Amino acid sequence: MSIQNDDLTRNTDDVVIVGGGLAGLFCALKLAPRPVTVISAAALGQGASTAWAQGGIAAAVAEGDSAEAHAADTIAVGAGLVDETVALGLAREAGARIHDLLHYGVPFDRDLEGKLAVGREAAHSARRIVHVRGDMAGKAIISALIEAVRRTPSIQVIEGYIAEALLTEHDAVAGLQLRRVGDTTAKPVTIASRAVVLATGGIGHLYAVTTNPAEASGLGLAIAARAGAVIADPEFVQFHPTAIMVGRDPAPLATEALRGEGATLTNDKGERFMQARHPLAELAPRDVVARGVFAEIAAGHGVFLDAREALGVHFAERFPTVYASCMAAGIDPVKQPIPVAPAAHYHMGGISVDAHGRTSLKGLWAGGEVSCTGAHGANRLASNSLLEAVVYAARIAEDIGGMPIGAPARLPAAPIIPRNCAMPAIAEANLRVMMASHVGVIRDAERLAEAVRSFAAIERDTGNIALRNMATTALLVAASAWTRRESRGAHYRTDYPIERSALAHRTMTTLAAAREIAASLYEPAAARTAQPIIA
Missing domain, CATH: 3.90.700.10 (Succinate dehydrogenase/fumarate reductase flavoprotein, catalytic domain)
Known part of the structure; x- marks a missing residue:
């Protein structure tokens, strides 16, 4: 849909969903017939990691398998940080969500008896991965959901706009600041809403080598963090x-x-x-x-x-x-x-959410890879990501569905941004190279400290909003990786190669805390003290 700026600068009692991937579209469909506006930077599905997913969806649907066995595998891989209640709930809801996807037209593979065909992937104790033509699950799922969304009259889709800031009033979300993709000079527009769902995907494109599309640059995590939301486990990046x-x-x-x-x-x-x-x-x-x-x-x-x-x-x-x-x-x-x-592939960390997908900010929910539910711990079990996306999208829809949400009394004030210059290609490239070399598969204190200082300076000084948001997310990842002085799951440090039982708890942090860590790293080395992980 082509929307003019004047049409966007308005109040709405719609639920506003940011992101056109699996979590966003599934949530929109589950909310029907409640009015929903979906904001997507690219054409639906094109900027979503979902469409690139090859593995499939993990679900204990075969004879002899069970949700309890699926949860046990999830917990074992998560290196001591998986929320066991969350993992079991996820596994138990898998069958119902697979049924939903079949209803929306996803052509999952079947065996000769007509039963769902299942494959096995790493660290699963049973064959429980539901596929489409072997490696086309993501593409088939997103295609089916796009078709369903297009024929659902309660869903309005606005393509070609990026959400560059959350607007808040008194610790509650009041709307979004939007900008047309590729336009760095036009005045941003605002859409006011008391119910916003972030489903913007992951952070893979912060790395020089990644399997993720360019849109997976940590935007949703950044704008939530800049609005004050609690961020969970950002140091855990799966390669x-x-x-x-x-x-x-x-x-x-x-x-x-x-x-x-x-x-x-x-x-x-x-x-x-x-x-x-x-x-x-x-x-x-x-x-x-x-x-x-x-x-x-x-x-x-x-x-x-x-x-x-x-x-x-x-x-x-x-x-x-x-x-x-x-x-x-x-x-x-x-x-x-x-x-x-x-290659950077999946972010176990993200915006901290509860069992209903609620963040620490009133009126803000998050689902899919941008969120952190506690299901993955320090290392995600293969093919649990698409499952988590649909389970929490359904939970978010159910949670919002029972809430009366009125339009804000007035349009909230947009954040004061003195300018928005074009982002030099070299600046983005340098950030991605530093993430790969300093905050990558293998890490150490010296390189992490250098990365923290660099990202903090960019986040503070750049005049480009897109680069600022990239640096915000990079800073959160690097600062938490510097703080976690052990190796656990996907987080590996050569200077702390052993898993420490005392650190077997999740990270809960904020952008303010990451900035404090950066400030401490400008002090003389002898004066530095380890920053505690906020449990």
């Missing part, structure tokens, strides 16, 4: 071990399901190296595999995913998306191993 290294940004993904079907990781000498690192070898938790791949590359070796024996001529049929990505780059995975490397 997918097998991004396809063919010079593309974002990097295409070689789904974990390939390893589930028997593909192996080898170095440039043809040697398998994961067997010596973990009893599950290629099916070890993602953080273990990512560090194994990273270590081989750091030692000067190339790393390859070899599916020739496991899949052979069936590769294209079983994994058409990966096959197309490889062939487009001149690699035939039927005959050749695929060059791979770790």
